[in-house]
Each structure stands twice: as structure tokens, then as C-alpha cells.
Amino acid sequence: MxxxxxxxxxxxxxxxxxxxxxxxxxxxxxxxxxxxxxxDDACAPLSVDVRGGEKVRFExxxxxxxxxxxxxxxxxxxxxxxxxxxxxxxxxxxxxKQEGAQKIKCYIPGGSATxxxxxxxxxGAALTTGPRVTKKPAKDTVVVxxxxxxxxxxxxxxxxxxVKFRAANLSNVDVHELAVLRVLPxxxxxxxxxxxxxxxGASGEVTLxxxxxxxxxxxxxxxxxxxxxxxxxxxxxxxxxxxx
Numbered sequence: 069m070x071x072x073x074x075x076x077x078x079x080x081x082x083x084x085x086x087x088x089x090x091x092x093x094x095x096x097x098x099x100x101x102x103x104x105x106x107x108d109d110a111c112a113p114l115s116v117d118v119r120g121g122e123k124v125r126f127e128x129x130x131x132x133x134x135x136x137x138x139x140x141x142x143x144x145x146x147x148x149x150x151x152x153x154x155x156x157x158x159x160x161x162x163x164x165k166q167e168g169a170q171k172i173k174c175y176i177p178g179g180s181a182t183x184x185x186x187x188x189x190x191x192g193a194a195l196t197t198g199p200r201v202t203k204k205p206a207k208d209t210v211v212v213x214x215x216x217x218x219x220x221x222x223x224x225x226x227x228x229x230x231v232k233f234r235a236a237n238l239s240n241v242d243v244h245e246l247a248v249l250r251v252l253p254x255x256x257x258x259x260x261x262x263x264x265x266x267x268x269g270a271s272g273e274v275t276l277x278x279x280x281x282x283x284x285x286x287x288x289x290x291x292x293x294x295x296x297x298x299x300x301x302x303x304x305x306x307x308x309x310x311x312x
Contacts (some may be wrong), residue, residue, distance in 0.1 A: 091120040099125040099160060100265070104174065104184065105165045106151065108132035111174035111182035118163040118196050119265070120188055126172075129156045132174050144170035144186070194235075196273025198248070198261025202277040203222050206232035210309075212285060214266065217305045225310040228280040234273045237266040243294040244287045245303075246274075251282040262288070283309040 102124050105112050118124055130136050130151040138159070140146030151157045164170075167190045175181035189195065208226040212219065212235040235246040247262040260283070263272040287308035291295050 099123045101127050102127050104128045104138070106130045106132055106174060107138045108134050108176065109180055111136075111138075111184060113184065114182070115185040115187060116187065117133065117187045117197065119193055119195065120163055120165045120167060122163045122188055124161050124163070126159045126161060127156065128158065128174075130154060132176075134179065136174065136176055138172055138174045141171050141173045141183075144172065146172060181258075194266050194270060194274065195264040196261065196274035197264060198259060198274070198276065200248075200260040200276040200278060202230055202275055204230040204275065204277060206230045206275050208232070212236070212246055213238055214246060214287060214305075215239055216278065217300060217303045218285065219305055219307045221247075221285060221307065221309065224308070225312055226278070228278060228311050230275050230277050231311070232273060232275045233263070234271065235263050235266060236271040237268060241268060241270050242296065243267050243289060244300065245289060246272075247286050247288045248276055248278070248309075249284040249286055250278070251284065251305075257284070259288075265294075278311045280311050285309045292303060297303075 102116050104126055106129065117141060128151050130153055133153050135153055136151045137148060138151065139148035146159060146161055149157055149159055167228040168188050170186040170188065172186060173181060174184055181230050207229045209232045210226055211222040212233055214235060215233060215238040233246060233248065237244045245262055245264045248260045249257040250260050252258055260278060261274055261276040263274050284306045287300040289300040290303050291297060
């Protein structure tokens with residue numbers, strides 16, 4: 069029978085290993101992943117949105133030929149991390165509870181540098197994102213209710229132009245989101261905008277500048293996201309909607 073060899077690890081080395089695991093997101097917690105991509109010219113995206121108190125994980129991929137570094141600046145509590153050329157690293161971050169903006173410096177020492185703005189919204193507020201988000205006054209308002217794999221709206225259609233969507237998550241247990249999907253040829257969709265991460269009992273709103281066409285109001289929570297065992301969209305969490 070083969071013998072199992074056990075080696076004692078020095079306490080100092082254990083401390084170093086623990087620090088490395090913490091820097092690389094080793095806690096295994098339920099964190100939303102935010103991707104950061106590095107090239108030798110710049111880093112992207114230029115801004116990200118988080119909620120006050122939200123725990124996120126920055127997954128940082130270096131696609132360049134030079135080593136990069138990232139660190140929080142101007143008071144942001146994000147430790148400095150080296151990402152070697154062609155490698156990926158991760159950093160866990162907990163946003164402060166107060167609304168405001170924080171900054172990440174993504175750079176090559178002695179070379180290019182990008183400042184990424186981390187926009188912190190009020191505690192419990194839903195994030196609103198998408199290419200058609202607008203601050204124009206709404207011409208129409210649609211009230212949407214999200215529940216266990218169902219999406220219902222108070223009207224089946226809206227007038228083209230700025231449309232305000234007010235969404236409420238009626239579920240007692242599930243996190244939902246409202247995505248407004250424009251139907252394109254070839255069974256494809258454009259995600260015109262969404263209200264993300266609506267926890268049980270939460271609500272949010274977003275105004276989208278929409279052209280006429282066919283749409284779906286849907287939830288895009290994926291398997292494993294917030295503990296969900298199924299994808300909400302393929303499970304039927306969607307409804308047809310028209311913009312005239």
C-alpha cells in the first residue's frame with residue numbers, strides 16, 4: 069500500500085498563502101463578477117456600477133505583452149495587485165455604503181495608465197444599464213411585476229420614444245431583473261436596457277429611448293447566479309411587448 073507523505077508547512081509560508089488566496093478572491097463568496105481587460109494601450113471598461121455595500125469580484129485579464137498593476141486610489145480600499153502579461157488575476161471588493169464615486173488605477177509602471185471610475189449607488193438601489201438608457205422625459209410608463217418565473221405588465225404596448233419601466237420583484241426568495249430585449253432578425257436580441265439585481269421585495273425604474281418594434285420583457289438570471297438552479301429566461305420568464 070503506498071505511503072502518504074505529509075509535510076509540515078512553516079507558519080510564515082501559511083500566512084503568505086492565505087494572503088495570496090485573499091488577494092485572488094479565495095473566499096468563494098456570492099459575489100457579482102466584473103470583468104476588466106488590459107492591453108498595453110489602455111484598460112476597459114472606463115466605468116462600472118455597484119450598489120452601496122455590494123460585494124463584487126474584479127476579474128482582471130492582461131491581454132498585453134507587458135506586466136500591469138491595479139490599485140485603488142484617492143481613498144478607495146483596493147490593494148495593489150500585479151497582473152503578469154498574458155495572465156489573469158482577481159480582487160474582491162466591498163463597496164462603501166454611501167453613494168459616490170471611487171477610482172481604480174490600471175497601469176503599466178512607467179507606461180500607459182487608465183483610471184476606472186467605480187460608481188456607487190445608494191444602498192439597496194437597483195442598477196440600471198443598457199445602450200438605450202436615457203434621461204429624456206418619458207412619453208409612456210409601463211409597470212412590470214416579476215414573480216416566480218413570470219413577467220406581467222400593466223399594458224402590452226407603449227409609444228415609441230422614451231419609455232419609463234417600473235419593475236417590482238414580488239418574489240419572497242428569488243432575485244430577479246427586468247431586461248427589455250428588442251427582437252432582431254434571426255432569433256437574436258438587442259438588450260436595450262435593464263434593471264439589474266432586484267432582490268426579493270425590491271423595485272426599480274429605468275427610462276429607455278426605444279424605436280418601434282417587437283420586444284420581450286424578460287429576466288436573464290443565469291443558473292448559479294444568486295443561487296438559482298435554472299436560467300430564468302429559458303424557464304419562461306418573459307412576455308411579448310410592442311413599441312408602436
